[in-house]
Amino acid sequence: MKKVLSLLLVFATLLTLALSGCTDASNKNKTLYVYNWGDYIAEGVTDKFTEETGIKVVYDTYEQNEDMYTKITAGGSSSYDVIFPSDYIIEKLIRENLLAEIDYKNVPNMSLIDAKYKNLAFDPDNKYSVPYMWGTVGIVYDTTRVSEEPTSWGVLWDEQYKGEILMWDSVRDSIGLTLKYLGYSMNDHSDAALAAAKAKLLEQKPLVLSYAGDQMKDMMIAGEAIIAVMYSGDAAFVMERNENLSYVIPDEGSNIWFDNMCILKSSKNKDLAEQFINFMCRTDIAATNRDYICYSTPQIEVYNALDEETKSDITQYPDDSIYARCEVYEDLGEYTQVYDDLWTQILAS
Amino acid sequence: MRKRRTSLLALPFTIYALIFIAAPLLLIVVYSFCVSPQNGVTLTLEHYKKFFDFSNPVYLQVLWRSIYIAVISTAICLLLGYPMAYILSKLRPGLRQVLSVLFVLPMWMNFLLRTYSWMSLLEKTGLINSFLEAINLPAFNIMYTQWAIVLGNVYNFLPFMILPIYNVLIKIDQSVIEAAQDLGADSMKVFGRVILPLSLGGVASGISMTFMPAVTTFVISKLLGGGQNALIGDLIEKQFKTTGNWGFGSAMSVIIMVLILLAMNFTSSYEKDREEGGQLL
Amino acid sequence: MKFFKRLSYVYSVLIFLFLYAPIVVLIVYSFNSEKSRAKWGGLTLDWYRALFSNSEIMRALSTTVTIALLSSVIAVVIGTMAAVGIYNMRRRSKMAVMSLAYLPMLNADIVTGVSLLLIFSALGLRLGYFTLLLAHVTFNIPYVILSVMPKLKQLDPNLYEAAQDLGAPPATAFFRVVMPEISPGIVTGFLLAFTMSIDDFVISFFTTGSGVSTLSIMIYSMARRGIKPEINALSAIMFIVVLSLLLIINLRSANDAKRSDSRPVSAGARASSR
Numbered sequence: 067m068k069k070v071l072s073l074l075l076v077f078a079t080l081l082t083l084a085l086s087g088c089t090d091a092s093n094k095n096k097t098l099y100v101y102n103w104g105d106y107i108a109e110g111v112t113d114k115f116t117e118e119t120g121i122k123v124v125y126d127t128y129e130q131n132e133d134m135y136t137k138i139t140a141g142g143s144s145s146y147d148v149i150f151p152s153d154y155i156i157e158k159l160i161r162e163n164l165l166a167e168i169d170y171k172n173v174p175n176m177s178l179i180d181a182k183y184k185n186l187a188f189d190p191d192n193k194y195s196v197p198y199m200w201g202t203v204g205i206v207y208d209t210t211r212v213s214e215e216p217t218s219w220g221v222l223w224d225e226q227y228k229g230e231i232l233m234w235d236s237v238r239d240s241i242g243l244t245l246k247y248l249g250y251s252m253n254d255h256s257d258a259a260l261a262a263a264k265a266k267l268l269e270q271k272p273l274v275l276s277y278a279g280d281q282m283k284d285m286m287i288a289g290e291a292i293i294a295v296m297y298s299g300d301a302a303f304v305m306e307r308n309e310n311l312s313y314v315i316p317d318e319g320s321n322i323w324f325d326n327m328c329i330l331k332s333s334k335n336k337d338l339a340e341q342f343i344n345f346m347c348r349t350d351i352a353a354t355n356r357d358y359i360c361y362s363t364p365q366i367e368v369y370n371a372l373d374e375e376t377k378s379d380i381t382q383y384p385d386d387s388i389y390a391r392c393e394v395y396e397d398l399g400e401y402t403q404v405y406d407d408l409w410t411q412i413l414a415s
Numbered sequence: 416m417r418k419r420r421t422s423l424l425a426l427p428f429t430i431y432a433l434i435f436i437a438a439p440l441l442l443i444v445v446y447s448f449c450v451s452p453q454n455g456v457t458l459t460l461e462h463y464k465k466f467f468d469f470s471n472p473v474y475l476q477v478l479w480r481s482i483y484i485a486v487i488s489t490a491i492c493l494l495l496g497y498p499m500a501y502i503l504s505k506l507r508p509g510l511r512q513v514l515s516v517l518f519v520l521p522m523w524m525n526f527l528l529r530t531y532s533w534m535s536l537l538e539k540t541g542l543i544n545s546f547l548e549a550i551n552l553p554a555f556n557i558m559y560t561q562w563a564i565v566l567g568n569v570y571n572f573l574p575f576m577i578l579p580i581y582n583v584l585i586k587i588d589q590s591v592i593e594a595a596q597d598l599g600a601d602s603m604k605v606f607g608r609v610i611l612p613l614s615l616g617g618v619a620s621g622i623s624m625t626f627m628p629a630v631t632t633f634v635i636s637k638l639l640g641g642g643q644n645a646l647i648g649d650l651i652e653k654q655f656k657t658t659g660n661w662g663f664g665s666a667m668s669v670i671i672m673v674l675i676l677l678a679m680n681f682t683s684s685y686e687k688d689r690e691e692g693g694q695l696l
Numbered sequence: 697m698k699f700f701k702r703l704s705y706v707y708s709v710l711i712f713l714f715l716y717a718p719i720v721v722l723i724v725y726s727f728n729s730e731k732s733r734a735k736w737g738g739l740t741l742d743w744y745r746a747l748f749s750n751s752e753i754m755r756a757l758s759t760t761v762t763i764a765l766l767s768s769v770i771a772v773v774i775g776t777m778a779a780v781g782i783y784n785m786r787r788r789s790k791m792a793v794m795s796l797a798y799l800p801m802l803n804a805d806i807v808t809g810v811s812l813l814l815i816f817s818a819l820g821l822r823l824g825y826f827t828l829l830l831a832h833v834t835f836n837i838p839y840v841i842l843s844v845m846p847k848l849k850q851l852d853p854n855l856y857e858a859a860q861d862l863g864a865p866p867a868t869a870f871f872r873v874v875m876p877e878i879s880p881g882i883v884t885g886f887l888l889a890f891t892m893s894i895d896d897f898v899i900s901f902f903t904t905g906s907g908v909s910t911l912s913i914m915i916y917s918m919a920r921r922g923i924k925p926e927i928n929a930l931s932a933i934m935f936i937v938v939l940s941l942l943l944i945i946n947l948r949s950a951n952d953a954k955r956s957d958s959r960p961v962s963a964g965a966r967a968s969s970r
Contacts, residue, residue: 435812439808525915
């Protein structure tokens with residue numbers, strides 16, 4: 067027994083040494099903590115940053131804006147420098163004074179970002195955020211099983227697709243699209259609208275196969291479900307891998323969103339963070355990321371280099387008519403709690 | 416005198432345990448009575464009221480669902496596990512040693528990997544259905560239903576039922592059984608009157624070792640239940656990880672703590688001398 | 697009787713199939729040249745090669761192993777001292793400290809995890825490697841105490857005093873006389889703690905942060921967006937390592953013959969209940 071144990075110990079110690087040897091080699095002096103969505107950066111990009119600058123990157127991922135927000139606020143003890151929040155969360159973080167003003171002298175590549183995506187309502191003077199990707203929310207469906215292109219969110223309530231529908235486990239997207247379907251704004255604050263949305267979502271529950279996250283992509287590629295609510299970039303990703311799939315933004319309109327890079331006020335490495343953001347905006351890096359995650363890019367040079375087919379693909383670059391139908395989420399302030407409770411109750415019942 | 420001084424050796428542990436075992440639990444209880452614990456202490460019963468709201472019993476339904484699924488899973492584990500433990504205990508010592516190792520082995524594999532693997536077996540386009548399709552049988556769709564969670568529970572916790580029962584069965588004194596046989600009891604009677612009563616301690620440990628993880632799981636329900644069948648564990652996880660409502664999350668943790676203590680109290684009356692032997696360990 | 701025997705044979709095979717089916721699936725997929733698990737593309741060893749060059753997996757593996765080693769060593773030291781101390785306590789304080797030690801075992805993992813998250817944030821500790829280590833030490837100590845206690849009870853209480861009467865200073869008496877007697881309990885405690893730590897997901901999930909992931913945590917987040925085939929390769933390797941370790945330990949203890957009960961087996965059973 068003892069011998070086995072000591073063997074085990076020796077083995078484990080050797081393993082530890084070997085492993086720490088290979089991970090610590092690049093760590094010269096400084097470390098940057100990056101907190102991003104899962105599957106939201108091309109493989110090898112952070113390594114490349116480390117290679118070029120010697121700055122070690124500790125990279126963590128989250129699944130929803132809300133997870134990230136809770137992690138950086140609730141514990142009061144996070145150490146992240148760069149985060150990738152969406153519009154309404156940026157608004158909230160600015161309001162709560164949690165973001166640092168970015169010094170654009172250190173982010174010269176900001177000039178490569180299309181002016182269309184700057185100074186948006188959530189960050190009017192663009193003091194706190196640098197655009198990373200943008201997109202829409204819509205429906206991905208299997209054209210071999212759905213004969214006509216759905217024009218309404220109502221398809222998500224169609225009995226004939228019972229057990230074949232995938233919904234996002236995301237409070238704003240799920241409630242938002244329901245509100246839109248019922249004719250309300252996606253940012254509605256009224257109890258009446260929320261009560262109607264709740265009834266509608268409860269009515270839908272028996273039809274839903276799963277309230278999922280990123281695994282939806284694999285499921286749609288494999289043909290596990292017929293209809294899914296998806297972000298446009300994910301839609302482009304799955305359509306590339308399963309030619310039966312198609313993406314549509316319903317006539318009632320939808321959400322258009324912007325994920326930007328921000329620096330937390332608590333960051334102790336603001337200069338490194340700015341260096342990282344600048345790196346992410348560089349044309350070669352932004353192009354690598356776009357090619358990998360398939361979302362719409364706000365970077366001018368990357369966009370111009372795209373082929374005509376992609377540029378005219380309304381999945382990725384919606385035309386003005388679609389744009390006009392879409393809303394950006396706004397921070398709900400205190401009312402967020404009502405949304406959260408409603409969504410928890412939907413999942414619970 | 417010497418004794419007194421030696422007992423001081425427990426001091427580091429006692430301090431550690433007060434900070435990291437006792438204080439945290441106390442904190443959960445306190446937080447469960449706070450409006451929003453991160454921003455200072457304002458006492459309230461709001462979270463418990465919300466949970467036990469009989470006019471809108473969603474959370475009670477979740478609690479009920481969690482208990483229901485855990486009870487079914489535990490019962491299936493018992494039904495499958497007892498015969499297996501019995502068969503094992505009847506084998507030659509050498510053979511049963513090897514076989515019982517083989518029973519433990521799957522549990523040493525990462526629990527998440529094994530659960531994930533069930534996903535690829537159970538999916539609509541998964542291995543089981545591809546096989547059924549190939550031999551022209553109807554598809555078997557339980558993925559994202561309560562039954563998928565039950566299956567995940569049974570799979571993951573079956574060994575915890577088998578082993579405690581097995582450990583008790585192999586310790587039953589052979590001479591007791593022989594005595595019963597000499598007195599004319601047939602094998603059914605020997606089992607019903609002798610073996611079964613003597614193994615109840617193992618059954619009780621088995622039940623508490625399967626019921627507790629089953630009633631609190633959030634991994635199995637999330638991966639196999641697809642968010643469609645939220646359990647109390649899912650709700651707790653969501654409060655701490657997503658919505659940031661730590662007060663409500665703490666209240667639900669307290670409720671689950673009380674529930675488990677009650678369940679333990681119920682089974683522990685059957686468990687003799689829990690400090691001894693392999694039951695607890 | 698023959699029928700009964702055959703039936704029990706069939707039954708055992710079915711249960712084994714049930715327990716091993718998912719593991720076989722994982723191992724088979726580790727040789728699948730197709731990246732997606734929906735298709736079979738032929739045999740390959742690529743994933744085994746890719747595994748060792750995947751820095752994310754290697755970092756998680758290293759975190760898992762170092763946390764397990766450190767936390768079980770610390771737990772063994774604190775736990776053994778505690779067991780000896782508790783053993784020498786008077787009845788009432790003994791009861792009090794023992795129930796403190798039992799608490800984490802009676803609690804569901806999710807409650808332990810959440811409660812630790814609360815204390816760490818109340819103390820203003822930054823979630824990361826250090827908090828992860830503290831959490832693992834916390835749930836490991838009780839297992840050490842509970843493995844060492846029975847050995848202390850079997851110990852002749854006069855032994856230690858006799859050694860001191862013969863002039864050995866307390867420390868010497870302890871290390872020369874008591875330690876050898878209780879060391880099997882310490883070894884069991886260490887092994888238990890080590891496996892508990894390796895296998896833990898729930899508690900780690902609530903107590904880590906800042907980019908520190910164990911294998912379980914990494915697999916959890918991957919399971920929600922598609923497991924990389926390298927992970928299948930890793931699980932195949934882990935399976936072989938665990939299989940050989942368990943067989944060696946059990947063959948040895950079978951050879952020891954003195955003890956016919958199946959200690960390592962029961963140890964493993966509880967270990968994986970987390």
